[in-house]
Amino acid sequence: MSALLSALRAALGDDAVATGEAIPAHRLTDWSGVPPVRPLALLRPRSTEQVSAALQLCMQHRVPVVPQGGMTGLAGAAQPLAHGVALSLDRMQAIEQVDAATRTLTVQAGATVQSIQEAAAAQGLLFGVDFGARGSAQVGGALATNAGGNGVLRFGMMREQTLGLEVVLADGSVLPMLRPMQKNNTGYDLKQFFIGAEGTLGVVTRALLRLHPAPSARTTMLAAVADYEAALALLARLQRRAGAGLAAFELMWRDFVQASLAWQQLREPFDAPHPLLALVDLDGPDAAQLQTALEDVLAPALQERLVLDAAIAQSEAQARAFWKIREATAELPTNMHPPVNFDVSLPMAEIGRFAIACRAALDARWPGHASVFFGHIGDSNLHVSTDASTIGGEVEALEQLVYGLVGDFAGSVSAEHGIGLHKKPYLERSRTAAELAAMRAVKAALDPLNLMNPGKIFD
Amino acid sequence: MSALLSALRAALGDDAVATGEAIPAHRLTDWSGVPPVRPLALLRPRSTEQVSAALQLCMQHRVPVVPQGGMTGLAGAAQPLAHGVALSLDRMQAIEQVDAATRTLTVQAGATVQSIQEAAAAQGLLFGVDFGARGSAQVGGALATNAGGNGVLRFGMMREQTLGLEVVLADGSVLPMLRPMQKNNTGYDLKQFFIGAEGTLGVVTRALLRLHPAPSARTTMLAAVADYEAALALLARLQRRAGAGLAAFELMWRDFVQASLAWQQLREPFDAPHPLLALVDLDGPDAAQLQTALEDVLAPALQERLVLDAAIAQSEAQARAFWKIREATAELPTNMHPPVNFDVSLPMAEIGRFAIACRAALDARWPGHASVFFGHIGDSNLHVSTDASTIGGEVEALEQLVYGLVGDFAGSVSAEHGIGLHKKPYLERSRTAAELAAMRAVKAALDPLNLMNPGKIFD
Structure with missing residues (x-):
């Protein structure tokens, strides 16, 4: 083992290889609450070349590697192994390019989600994925779990934002799949394999991501319905009227609303405690048009009693108040x-x-x-x-x-x-034996020695 | 060989196994002009179970299988092998479900692209992929090549329409990946592997596809610009103003416009022969709003001479006339x-x-x-x-x-x-050796005997 650590220090520099107590506590577990594990070493490479060198050395010594992002995962996928090294990309945070003309961004995988949101916003653009852990979660981790969050309805998950990836395989070989084309049908679309693979097939080191025009207006509505079927019908009408402008459609059952109001000491938004509340965001170029679109949908829906009650936010403060009911999720651990x-x-x-x-x-x-x-x-x-x-x-x-x-x-x-460690026992509820066999075959093909985050997703 | 044919006839029925002259000519080559090849047999299964049985028998006899769709491919991927069987899905054309509420469609892979467009339209919905061969091209073939066409700018390619696939692997095992969820992060997203794989990893037998609301209005514009950079700037401004409503942005260089006008005996659309013409479709709920959006972009662009001249279609006939210039591609073989x-x-x-x-x-x-x-x-x-x-x-x-x-x-x-046969010699211009090695490893993992469409994409 000391031979490997010496070789890693020679390749990456002394300060890029931490062991024992020098490994910070937040690298030992993630937000899922899996037990902390101290790895043999924490590696902090500065470049794709160093990642490649580290993986080659680990393969020579048959030592497994757990790639780590911002440690905000909720399934334990980044939990270290006691007999393996952890590989943090926190020193690879560069936003290498923001191209406003083609609306793309090239970034190293250690950058935080928030940093690319801000880089996009500085150019009047929007990065389509957003979620609570944005300030800590890294691009590589978000890709490894195909993260979703608040913008999926309009923009899709991380997969849909991804035009290209640079990936290092277990043997250190680098796949430079960063060609900035929307269309590229030249054999298998390899980059798809690594999105959502939770670090079990390789290490994502760079990404070429799609950006979107920032919407110039947003209107928020809270609507009460009697049952789920009414909510689905309202969703369909909104999608028909507003198309891709529909940016959020969140549904809250009465138990959630009641808890949220109590935990946060908020007032009931409507006169009656309705069974379900739908929270709707509509984006578009013009606020007045959005208001009209919502009214066009609401008027008949209220008349038919499809919607029992509704309010369109008339200010940003009112929109925030509607969203505050939904954001009670932050209160769950306390309550x-x-x-x-x-x-x-x-x-x-x-x-x-x-x-x-x-x-x-x-x-x-x-x-x-x-x-x-x-x-x-x-x-x-x-x-x-x-x-x-x-x-x-x-x-x-x-x-x-x-x-x-x-x-x-x-x-x-x-x-x-994702599955990580936490949902491994339940994976076969959503996947057949044939699907799991195909996954294992692909894993064995790309990581024959089973060194990339072994034991995550499946054994 | 006769043992295999007997077993196939027993499994699929006599009428599902054609040989020799009984194999129709259009099954011997595709639209790419590769030389016709007569396979050992043409199989026409009626169900996923029959596809599975056929692949198991072919594997037992070590006979390769070439899956075939509508034979409209332009790269030779569906060219039969003389020592293999061709597998046509033309008897598996059922559109099993169109769900307007969740805007999804479940279809057998032998259905034509046009048939699913029509099934969607009957429910006031739109299937996002459209191209010239729609009447013959089948869903399975469109998935195998990740087909693009006219709607990519707004809706993406076949991959972006795909919520689920049912796939039969070379050993006959069936992957039933048809869960109708937008979000599903349970291990590797296996269905992605088969999209664009040109039948080399398995046979797509069914698909669960996303539908979109049909736009209620469309406006078309033809705009002349001096150079490519001006076209790109116009595109960016349109995207900023119209967002996802921008449904097409086609660019035609002067050589193309000149040939198109001559071949089709059309008149110059503008007074001057401008270097480049951009053809733009904008979709939305309201025609007047679309017209306003185009005018908002055009007015300053004309003033700045970013756009040299422009015309917004004032009727469907005028929109068709603008598109006719672009559709000269159908005239290429004649001229x-x-x-x-x-x-x-x-x-x-x-x-x-x-x-x-x-x-x-x-x-x-x-x-x-x-x-x-x-x-x-x-x-x-x-x-x-x-x-x-x-x-x-x-x-x-x-x-x-x-x-x-x-x-x-x-x-x-x-x-x-796609790559098929036609572009195999040039694949390494777009893919590195490491990428090709990873593709081959995945191919060997899912098709260890190399029986699925061997020799296509790579050797």
Whole structure:
């Protein structure tokens, strides 16, 4: 082992190889709460060439490598291995180019999501992915988990932002897939393999990302509906009227709204406690046109009682107040003891039935449970959080119940957080044996010695 | 061999296994003009189960399989092998579901692109991919080549329309990746591997595709500019003003416009023969708003002489007249003897310089050559067609010259037609040795006996 560390120090420089107590605590675990693990060493390369050199040396010594981004993952994919090295890209943060003419950005994988949002904004452009951990999460990690977040309805996930990647494979070979073309059908689209692979196939070192024009106006609406089917119908009408301008459609069940109002000491937004609230953002070139579009949809919907009540924000402060109800997710850790969080996706037409079935099953098993239902419905993504203290700490039984139901509804046990360590036991609920065999075959093809983040996603 | 044919007849039925002269001529070659080849047999399965059974039998007998769609490919990817079977999906044409609420469509891979466009339109929806061969091209073939066409700027290529695929691997195992969720991060996104793989990794049997709301209004504009940089600036301004409403931005160099007008006996659209014409489609909910958006962009652009002249179509007939200039591509086979067609993509900022360099190189080598330059510029896709009779039939020298330049400009030798047989010699201009090695490793992992469309894309 000391031979490897010496070789790594020679290749990367002494200050790029930390061991023991010199490894900072935040490199030992991520936001998922998996137990901290101290790796053999933490590597902090400065360039793609150094990443390549490090992987070659680790392969020569048969030592596994865990790539790390900002450590904000919620599935444990970046947890180090005690017998492996951790590879942080935090020194590779350069935003190498922002090209306003072609609306692209070239960046090293260690840059934070927020830094590329800001670089885009400085050119009057928008990076399409945004989520709470933006200030710490790195581009490489966001790519490794195909991160989603607040803008998926309009712009898609990280995959849809990605025009090119530079990737280093386990053997140190570099795939320079950074050609800035929208269209490029020359054999397999290899870069797709690495997006969402959670660092198990290679290390993303650079990315060429798509940017979008920044919208000049945004209008926000809160609408109450009686059931999920009404929410889906409202979504369809909004999409028909506003097309790609529909930037968010978040749905909150009454349990969520009630908890949010109580935790944050907010007032009921409407006179009655309606079963479901939809939070809608519409983007476009002109605020008056957006207001008209919302009114065009709302007038008949209110008359038909498809929408029970609604309010269009008349100021940014009012829009923020509507969003504050949704942003109670930041309050979950304080108010649940602790929260057990689910991030599942389901066929969009089934989410209402799933929520009813899931709540009924929870009521039957743990009559006093506290659970909240909410989600990015336009993306087929439902979140459920349950207070572990209200189910007698039976977290595993809860997970089996919820993921079992997800399987029954042909859903996915991970919408946007990945599998990592945390959801490995439930992967076969969303994937068949043939699919898992194909994944393992690809893994063995690109990483024959199983050195890239082994044990994550599957064993 | 007769043992295999007997087993196939037993599994699929006698009428699903044709041999010799019973194989129709259009199954022997595609639209690329590769020489016709008669396969051992043509298989016409009726179901995924039959495809699976056929592949298992072929694997037992070590006989390669060439999947075939509508035979409209332009790269030879569906050319049969004399020692293999051809597998046509033309009996698997069912459109199984159109779900207006979630805007998705489930279809067997043998359905034509036109049939799914029509099924979507019947529900007031739009399928995002459209191209000239729509009436014959099949969904499976369009997926195998990641087809592009007229709608890429707004909706992307086939990949962006694809929520799920059902794929049969070489060993007959079925990957049922048809979960209708926008978000699904459960291990590798395997379906991505098969899109654009030209049938070399497996057979796509069903697809779950995204639909879009049909736009209620469209406005078309023709604008003249002095050089490529002005066209790019106009494109950026349109995108800033119209966002996702910009549905087409086609650029035609003077050589193309001149040929088109002559071939079709059309009149000059403007008083002067401008160096470049941009053809623009804007989609949105309201025609008057689209007109205003175009005027907002045009007024300052004309004043600054960024745009030299422009016309906004005031009727559908006028819009069709503008598009007729662009649609001269259908006239290429009649007017060039024969045309040598290039479908390349380049960094968007470089297309103007590439066009100048390419024309200069052609002028130097073949002073009397007739070549036309045009393309989907918003997609980074340039087409060049040269009349072979004006370069003394030196097609190979022409291809080497053009693809060599494409490599110099870090471009792609195939934007939307694929590699097939035709572009195999030039693949390494767009892909490094490490990338090709990774492709071969994936191919060997999923098709270890090399039975799926062997010899296409690479040897």
